[in-house]
Amino acid sequence: MEAGLRIDLVERHKAQPVNQWVYDVLWANIIQLHLNPGDAVSENEIASALKVSRTPVREAFIRLVKDGLLEVIPQKGSLVSRIDLGQAQDARFVRIAVEKMVLAAACVDFPKDGYELLTRNIENQESLFRAKSFDRFLAADNDFHRMLYAGCGRESVWTEIICKLDFNYDRLRVLSLPSTSHGVIDQHREILEVVSKKQAARIEKVVERHLTWEVIVTLVTECPDRFFKK
Amino acid sequence: MEAGLRIDLVERHKAQPVNQWVYDVLWANIIQLHLNPGDAVSENEIASALKVSRTPVREAFIRLVKDGLLEVIPQKGSLVSRIDLGQAQDARFVRIAVEKMVLAAACVDFPKDGYELLTRNIENQESLFRAKSFDRFLAADNDFHRMLYAGCGRESVWTEIICKLDFNYDRLRVLSLPSTSHGVIDQHREILEVVSKKQAARIEKVVERHLTWEVIVTLVTECPDRFFKK
DNA sequence: CCGTACAATCTTCCATGCAAGTATGGAAGC
DNA sequence: GCTTCCATACTTGCATGGAAGATTGTACGG
Secondary structure, eight states: OGGGOOOOOOOOOTTOOHHHHHHHHHHHHHHTTSSOTTOEEOHHHHHHHHTSOHHHHHHHHHHHHHHTSEEEETTTEEEEOOBOHHHHHHHHHHHHHHHHHHHHHHHHOOOHHHHHHHHHHHHHHHHHHHTTOHHHHHHHHHHHHHHHHHHTTOHHIIIIIITTSOHHHHHHHHHHHHHHHHHHHHHHHHHHHHHHTTOGGGHHHHHHHHTOSHHHHHHHHTSOGGGBOO | OGGGOOOOOOOOOTTOOHHHHHHHHHHHHHHTTSSOTTOEEOHHHHHHHHTSOHHHHHHHHHHHHHHTSEEEETTTEEEEOOBOHHHHHHHHHHHHHHHHHHHHHHHHOOOHHHHHHHHHHHHHHHHHHHTTOHHHHHHHHHHHHHHHHHHTTOHHIIIIIITTSOHHHHHHHHHHHHHHHHHHHHHHHHHHHHHHTTOGGGHHHHHHHHTOSHHHHHHHHTSOGGGBOO
């Protein structure tokens, strides 16, 4: 029965539509791997667990499918989608391409107060890493990149496109964070240096190293097979 | 009443879920501007026009909202979303970044039979342009780029990411096609030349010119204001 | 003539019931 | 013991009725 379903509830904002709330709850639980890739879920199961009817659950499911986080098999069932490594690699390819152009633009023109914001953000990352609050570290990490885009007038490219590129990539980051955070912070420091000293020639290497695929590959071997597609 | 609603029906494949069919129909009509940006639509209106219940229509609406092609205002109404030029510009930025990397890879390594496929595709574009079948020309255009990506092993980047980046960009292309097709074909010929002769130095200029923003700007002034956001 | 209150009529949102397809488990036949 | 068949309990897909909010038209009062 539903007894075995463990879901972290998310605060429901006032006047928020039910279907939106259901979506937020499921999204957070999937991204943070409280619901594991491959786990079976059903509309009825979620509906009774959240004490709502099937309709808003179903509508949330449809949106999660578009996000690539859920898979619905007609008349059979639904499951939290396994992580598609090929898809994640595609997203990484796009992100590398964009990040290079953004850094190139940042090396030409970047607001003066931006450097200080980035510096403070990195300090914040360090304290969060020492405190082992990985979810907030992830948020700070995202914020670091957002500020880079914002600095060259492309904030919406980050928030509207790159962030939504592939949520599977986010799940991979959650999986790998505890073991890789420290290296990531060093790389951020390096990126800041490249931008502040306008060393455009280093962009190529820095970006490739920061968005490396190697850590992913070694990580995958340590995770259950059922987490991944194929 | 619904008498004024003009919708081109799309063939429904056998055993295709109703909601998928509704989605396909609306998607095609929005992209091809049979439903204009800003047009009001309602669940009931579409449901009765397509002779289905409101549920599959509503489910199609949810997916169209995620595509950025529809806007739903609770308890008020829904409308075909106006084209967001800022969003389109963001998509263009990403696409330029990716296309440069793809062409760079293609200049290093490209399958031999790829050149012939591209050449034949361009010839096809010409005949379709002369025949003024702009929808099929658009398909050939997309296919040209898909083959470029495929040539360097990144076909899925094209089909899974770039194509879905921003459907508003597609609507802009539909608007501009009749007046700009010929220049586009010349640019395709130029791209093929760059790749076949491995002239990596020309990539920058060629890509920027092909995905230029200028034609969009001049185009916008010729269209009704209600087509665009803000 | 103008402004206000109210009622009719839209809209989306949600709950519920039923239909149709799929897997499972057990009983019957060999 | 093994296979076959069928009842049953799931699943998602779809239709429908009503709830809640927003708009519009209209009647009424000044």
